[in-house]
Amino acid sequence: MVVNIKGDEPPETSTVVNVETGGLTRRFRRAHAVAGVDLRIGPGVFGLLGPNGAGKTTLLRVLATVLPPTSGSMRLLGRTPADQAGRREIRRRLGYLPQTLGYYANFTVFEFVEYFALLKEVPADRAQKAVARAIERVRLDDRARAKLRTLSGGMLRRVGIAQAIVNDPELLLLDEPTAGLDPEQRVEFRSLLREIGERSTVIVSTHLVEDIGAACARVALMLDGRIVFEGTPGELTSRGTGFEIGDAPLERGYAAVLAKARA
Amino acid sequence: MRGYTVLRLLGIEVRRNAVPPLLPVLALLTWMSPIGRHLVPVALWPDRSTDLQSLIMGVGPAVAGAAAWMASREHRRGMADLLASTPTNRWVRAMVTWGATTAWAALFYATAGAVVFAITATQATWGGPVLWPVLVGFVALVACSAAGFAVGHRFPSRFTAPLAAVGLLLVMSAATSAAIGGAALGLLSPLYPSIGLASAVFYAVRPDLAVVQMVCYLGVAWIALGSMVPFRTARHQLRRTGLALVAAGVVLAGTAIGLVATSHRDAQGVVVPALHDTATDLAIPYTPVCSRTPLKVCVHPAYSRELAVLAEMINRIAAPLAGVPGRPARAEQRAGGEGDVPFHVHGDPAVLTIPHFIIRGTLAPPAFASAVETRVALALVAATTSPERATGAQRALALYLLTQAGNAPNPDLLPVGAVARAAAKRLAALDPATRGSWLHSHLDAVRNGTLSVKDIR
Known part of the structure; x- marks a missing residue:
C-alpha cells in the first residue's frame, strides 16, 4: 500500500x-x-x-x-x-503531549516520567531504564532529581516530551x-x-x-x-510560488493555501 | 496492572502526598483533643483507648480534606487529558492515590496510638489496652478518607477540600449531639464513645456499639470507593466491581442503621440485642486497695496511684466529724457515672460512696479542689448531693467542713448565701469540744433537713 x-517528492512506501x-x-x-x-x-x-x-x-x-x-x-x-x-x-x-502540560509541581522529573511509564504499563522492571533514557533524550538528565516547580517553561516542555516518549510509542x-x-x-x-x-x-x-x-x-x-x-513540505512550499505574504518559502505556501481556502 | 507496578506507583504517591505536610497540623489537633488533656493520671486503659477514638474529631476532617485535595489534583493541575491518554483507568489511579493518602493517615493514627499507649503503660496500675475504640477510630479514619476522596473526585475544585473537612465535622458533631439527645442513629457518630466509660474497669468491655459503628463506617467507605467507578465508560469487570462495592456498602450501612435502631442504653453503655453477649454484663472481680487513714478509703486498683491524695482529702474534710454518729467509717469507690452513683453516705455502718467517673476527670488540681472536695463535703452532711436541694444548714455545714480543711467551695456546686456563711463562721468560732458536742447531737438533724440554718449556733 x-x-x-x-x-514530486520521493514516495514513502509503507x-x-x-x-x-x-x-x-x-x-x-x-x-x-x-x-x-x-x-x-x-x-x-x-x-x-x-x-x-x-x-x-x-x-x-x-x-x-x-x-x-x-x-x-x-x-x-x-x-x-x-x-x-x-x-x-x-x-x-501511544505517546501524547497536550498543548497545555499540566504537572504535579512537587514531583521530581524522574518521578513524573516514571509515573507515566507505569501508567502506560511499561513493565516495572524496565521502567527505570526507560525513564532514564527518555530523560536523557530530552537532555534533562542533569535535572532528573529536580522538582518540577523549579524548572523553566522550556524544561517543563521537555519533561512533557519525555513522558510522551517513555514507552517508545508507535504513535506519538x-x-x-x-x-x-x-x-x-x-x-x-x-x-x-x-x-x-x-x-x-x-x-x-x-x-x-x-x-x-x-x-x-x-x-x-x-x-x-x-x-x-x-x-x-515541498508541495506546500510550491503552493506559495508568486505569493507575497510570508518571509520564508514554506510560510508563503502556508499563507497561499489558507488564502485560497478562505476564498 | 501488575502488583509491582502498583507498588511503584504507590511509592511515588506516598512520597508526594498531601498528608505529610499536614502532619504538624494533625499533631496539633491531637494535642488539642481530649488526649492532650487526659495524659495525666488517673490513667485508665478504657479512657485512653476512647481518647484515641476521639482523635477522629480533629484528624478525621483533616484527612478527609487532604483526601479531597488529592482526589481533585488531576483536575486542578490540568492533568486530565494527559492521564486519560494512558491505559490505566481513572479508578485504579484514584485507588492508588487514595491508598497512599489513607496509608499516611493510618500511620499517623498508629503512631499516636503507640505514643498514648506507651505513656499509659507507664501510668496505669491496672488492666491493659482496650482495642475496640481504637479499631473504631481506625475504621472511621479510613471512612473519612474514602468519603473525602469521593467528594473530591466528584467535585474537583480547590474549594472542595475545605468544604469536605468542614462538612464532615458538622455532620459528625450533629450526629453526636443527636446521640446525647437520645437519638439512636446519632450513636453512629464516630465521636460517640464506642464503649461505656461509666462502668469501665469495673465491668467487661461491651463491644456492641463498636461493632455497629465499624460496620457502618466500612459501609460508608465501600460506597464512597465504589461510587468513583466511571460506570458509563468502565469495562464490564470494573463496573461489576463498582456495583458490588456500592451494594455491599449499602448493605453494611443499612445493617448498622437497623442494628443501632434496636439499641438501648444502660449504666454500662449501649446494648445492641442482636450482638449482645451477656458475659459483658458481668462485673470484673477485683481486690480494692485501701488507705490506712482514720476514715478508710478503698478504690479500684486502677486508681491506686490516687489513693493517697484521695484518702488525705476525704479525711481532712471529715476530720471534725470524728466520733459523730452517722459519720462514715469507710469510703468506697463504685462503678457508674455521677448521675447513676452520686457521692452519698448510706448503710449502717455508714459508707461514703465515690463514683469512679468523676474522679477520672477531676483529680488533677485545681479541678480536684473545686469539684470533688465540694461534693465530698456535701455528701457528708446531706442526704442529697444536689446543691439545689440542700438546705441552708447543710450548705452551712458543708462550707464549714471545706473551710476548716483549707479549701474554698465551688460556687456552682455549693451556692452559699450570707445567712449560711454566717452560720459556718459561728461553727468555726466554737471551741473544738463544744463544736464536737454540737455536731454529735445535731448532725442527724442537719442530714435529715429538719434543722434550720438559724439553729446552727
Missing part, C-alpha cells in the same frame, strides 16, 4: 497505516471543531499546521482517545478505540511541542522527532513552519476543522 503519495480516519467529526454543541477529516498516516513525522481555532488540538485529542469523535471512523495502530480492549491497547502504544501526538524551547533545543528536538519517526508515526501540531520544514515528511493544513491541504 502506498500512503499519501502526492507531488504497508503500515497507523492512523486512519474517515469523515471524522467532533462537535462541541453547534461548533464543529473537527469537520470531516480523512487521514491515512504511516510511520514518519507528520506535521499539522493551521491558524488558531482550526481544530488541530481537538483532532489530536480525538486521536489520543481523550475525546470520543462525534461521528466518523477511526483506526489507530490497527485497532479501533471504540471498544475498551482496543482503546487500552492503543493507549499502551505532540501538540505545540516546541513552544518555549530555545533555538538550540528546537534543533535537538527536531532531530529527536526524525529519530522517532523512523519507526513510529509522529503527528506534530505546530505554528512554527520551520519545524515542519525541518522535521516532517508530510504535512496537513487545517482550517475550520477541515484538512485543506495535505502533502509534503
Whole structure:
C-alpha cells in the first residue's frame, strides 16, 4: 500500500497505516471543531499546521482517545478505540503531549516520567531504564532529581516530551511541542522527532513552519476543522510560488493555501 | 496492572502526598483533643483507648480534606487529558492515590496510638489496652478518607477540600449531639464513645456499639470507593466491581442503621440485642486497695496511684466529724457515672460512696479542689448531693467542713448565701469540744433537713 503519495517528492512506501480516519467529526454543541477529516498516516513525522481555532488540538485529542469523535471512523495502530480492549491497547502504544502540560509541581522529573511509564504499563522492571533514557533524550538528565516547580517553561516542555516518549510509542501526538524551547533545543528536538519517526508515526501540531520544514515528511493544513491541504513540505512550499505574504518559502505556501481556502 | 507496578506507583504517591505536610497540623489537633488533656493520671486503659477514638474529631476532617485535595489534583493541575491518554483507568489511579493518602493517615493514627499507649503503660496500675475504640477510630479514619476522596473526585475544585473537612465535622458533631439527645442513629457518630466509660474497669468491655459503628463506617467507605467507578465508560469487570462495592456498602450501612435502631442504653453503655453477649454484663472481680487513714478509703486498683491524695482529702474534710454518729467509717469507690452513683453516705455502718467517673476527670488540681472536695463535703452532711436541694444548714455545714480543711467551695456546686456563711463562721468560732458536742447531737438533724440554718449556733 502506498500512503499519501502526492507531488514530486520521493514516495514513502509503507504497508503500515497507523492512523486512519474517515469523515471524522467532533462537535462541541453547534461548533464543529473537527469537520470531516480523512487521514491515512504511516510511520514518519507528520506535521499539522493551521491558524488558531482550526481544530488541530481537538483532532489530536480525538486521536489520543481523550475525546470520543462525534461521528466518523477511526483506526489507530490497527485497532479501533471504540471498544475498551482496543482503546487500552492503543493507549499502551501511544505517546501524547497536550498543548497545555499540566504537572504535579512537587514531583521530581524522574518521578513524573516514571509515573507515566507505569501508567502506560511499561513493565516495572524496565521502567527505570526507560525513564532514564527518555530523560536523557530530552537532555534533562542533569535535572532528573529536580522538582518540577523549579524548572523553566522550556524544561517543563521537555519533561512533557519525555513522558510522551517513555514507552517508545508507535504513535506519538505532540501538540505545540516546541513552544518555549530555545533555538538550540528546537534543533535537538527536531532531530529527536526524525529519530522517532523512523519507526513510529509522529503527528506534530505546530505554528512554527520551520519545524515542519525541518522535521516532517508530510504535512496537513487545517482550517475550520477541515484538512485543506495535505502533502509534503515541498508541495506546500510550491503552493506559495508568486505569493507575497510570508518571509520564508514554506510560510508563503502556508499563507497561499489558507488564502485560497478562505476564498 | 501488575502488583509491582502498583507498588511503584504507590511509592511515588506516598512520597508526594498531601498528608505529610499536614502532619504538624494533625499533631496539633491531637494535642488539642481530649488526649492532650487526659495524659495525666488517673490513667485508665478504657479512657485512653476512647481518647484515641476521639482523635477522629480533629484528624478525621483533616484527612478527609487532604483526601479531597488529592482526589481533585488531576483536575486542578490540568492533568486530565494527559492521564486519560494512558491505559490505566481513572479508578485504579484514584485507588492508588487514595491508598497512599489513607496509608499516611493510618500511620499517623498508629503512631499516636503507640505514643498514648506507651505513656499509659507507664501510668496505669491496672488492666491493659482496650482495642475496640481504637479499631473504631481506625475504621472511621479510613471512612473519612474514602468519603473525602469521593467528594473530591466528584467535585474537583480547590474549594472542595475545605468544604469536605468542614462538612464532615458538622455532620459528625450533629450526629453526636443527636446521640446525647437520645437519638439512636446519632450513636453512629464516630465521636460517640464506642464503649461505656461509666462502668469501665469495673465491668467487661461491651463491644456492641463498636461493632455497629465499624460496620457502618466500612459501609460508608465501600460506597464512597465504589461510587468513583466511571460506570458509563468502565469495562464490564470494573463496573461489576463498582456495583458490588456500592451494594455491599449499602448493605453494611443499612445493617448498622437497623442494628443501632434496636439499641438501648444502660449504666454500662449501649446494648445492641442482636450482638449482645451477656458475659459483658458481668462485673470484673477485683481486690480494692485501701488507705490506712482514720476514715478508710478503698478504690479500684486502677486508681491506686490516687489513693493517697484521695484518702488525705476525704479525711481532712471529715476530720471534725470524728466520733459523730452517722459519720462514715469507710469510703468506697463504685462503678457508674455521677448521675447513676452520686457521692452519698448510706448503710449502717455508714459508707461514703465515690463514683469512679468523676474522679477520672477531676483529680488533677485545681479541678480536684473545686469539684470533688465540694461534693465530698456535701455528701457528708446531706442526704442529697444536689446543691439545689440542700438546705441552708447543710450548705452551712458543708462550707464549714471545706473551710476548716483549707479549701474554698465551688460556687456552682455549693451556692452559699450570707445567712449560711454566717452560720459556718459561728461553727468555726466554737471551741473544738463544744463544736464536737454540737455536731454529735445535731448532725442527724442537719442530714435529715429538719434543722434550720438559724439553729446552727
